[in-house]
Amino acid sequence: MTTGMDAARDDSPRAGDGAPDGPPVVVRLAARVPAWARVGGEAATAGRVLLVFSGAVLVVGAVALGVDAHEARVLLGTVGALAAAVVLSLRRRGPRSPRATVAYPVGVLVLLGVLALTTTGTASAFIGLIPLCFVYLGLFHHGRTALAVLPVAWAAYLAILPVFDAASWIRLGVYGMTWWAIAQTLAVTTAYQRSLRRRLYADARTDQLTSLANRRDLDERLAEAVPGDTVVIADLDHFKRVNDTLGHAAGDVVLERFGHAIAQHLRRRDYAARYGGEEFVLILPRTEPVQAVNVLRALRTEWAEEGHGVTFSAGIALITEGTPPGSALAAADVALYRAKNAGRDRSRIATERIVPRPRAQAPAAGP
Structure with a gap:
């Protein structure tokens, strides 16, 4: 039986099998977009790419079709409007709301409809911009x-x-x-990929035990x-x-239950x-060390009531x-060993400033 790992391995590109080498061309081109053109987030950046690409298609199409003077002026005005939209979008700083970025495809559709109403048959060559x-x-x-x-897309198509x-x-x-199905399929796929990415991100940063x-x-x-934040090593x-x-x-059961006790006991911001x-390690935002002692005292009481004997x-x-x-983490570490030397089952507040040094990963078994 072929496992999921084997299937993934079978799908990977190999030399000589005709598989593409590296990420798709679109991804490589997006990575080359300069930083100043990425303002507003990914959706805004992609929207500007849509406007620029649409303008390039109009220019290439005009040259290939050999349009007359009137049609050339209309096409030039359309390309100018697309360029102006790109410039205006760059002047607005900060992330765009989802509703605001809808203006990019709507703008392309509206301009395509205007082009169809002001020319004779020229706009039909650019109908492929609608599914885009x-x-x-x-x-x-x-x-x-x-x-x-x-x-809006129907109106543009009717004008053509x-x-x-x-x-x-x-x-x-x-x-x-068909147009709606394209968008719906990509929306569902994108939502799944984002959910998977969030889950993988969380798994990579979560202790499984x-x-x-x-x-x-x-x-x-x-x-x-x-x-103003306090660091605790327990x-x-x-x-x-x-x-x-x-x-x-x-x-492992003791570790799992102690982790659960910590998660249940700490405040939402901790x-x-x-x-x-x-x-x-605990990080307690906006907490004085004395307050941290009280937090640990309550945690110690609850942990003792569970009867693990640890x-x-x-x-x-x-x-x-x-x-x-x-x-602070290094100082808390020193304070921890002071608590150990004082008899264990207690807390100590650091009284000295410690310069951190590289620390080896703690072993599975300790004192």
């Missing part, structure tokens, strides 16, 4: 948005038609359903801590005895991660301008 607008809508909007834009007869009604319906954050996520969160006491006497499976082995010690350090997050 629905591709954009599917990538960056819900399917119902494409349904709302559909009347030289003669409207009974068969035109059928084509209008078929094209409309305790369901708390892992070391990778902790490093990122610690870098975002600010003065370590289960004599955890090695649990593994030695009851087995590692029992030790953060907790498994640091490694039986060590856990206590924990903790070191506490405040992040200040003179003690950045890395130094």
Whole structure:
């Protein structure tokens, strides 16, 4: 039987099998868009690309068709309007709302309809821009948005038609359903990919045993801590005895339940991660060390009531301008060992400033 991994391996590009090398051309081109042209977010950037591409298609089409002077002026005005829209979109800073970016495909459709009404037959060469607008809508909007834009697309298509007869009604319906289906398919696919990406991102930053954050996520969160936040390192006491006497499976149960106790006890704004082995790090925003002691005291009481027979010690350090997050974590580590040396099952507040040094990953079993 072929496993999912084997299937993925079979689908991977190999030399000589005709598979593409590297990401698609569109992705490579998007990566080359300069930073100044990416203002407003991905949807706005893609919208400007849609406008620029539509203008390029009109220019190339005008040259290939050999239009007359009047049609050339109309095409030039259409391209100018597209260019002006791009410039105006660049002047507005900040992210665009989803509704605002609908203006990009709608603008293309409106200009295509104006082109059809002011020329004779020229616009029919550019009818392919209509489904391209629905591709954009599917990538960056819900399917119902494409349904709302559909009347504008129909109006542009009707303007392009030289003669409207009974068969035109059928084509209008078929094209409309096809355009909406394109957008709907892309919208569903994009939503699934975004959900999958969020799930993979969360899995990559979650400790599978305790369901708390892992070391990778902790490093990122610690870098975002600010003065006034408090860092706590909690370590289960004599955890090695649990593994030695009851087995590692029992030790895993203790770790899992301790992580659950932390998650249930802490405030919504607090953060907790498994640091490694039986060590856990807490980041308590806008919390004084004395308040952290009270938080740990309540956690210790609840943990003791669960009857696991395992206590924990903790070191506490405040992040200040003179003690950045890395130094505070190192100071909390020193305070933790002071608590251990004082008899365990207690907390200690750091009293000294520590310069952080590289720390090896904590072993699975500790004191």
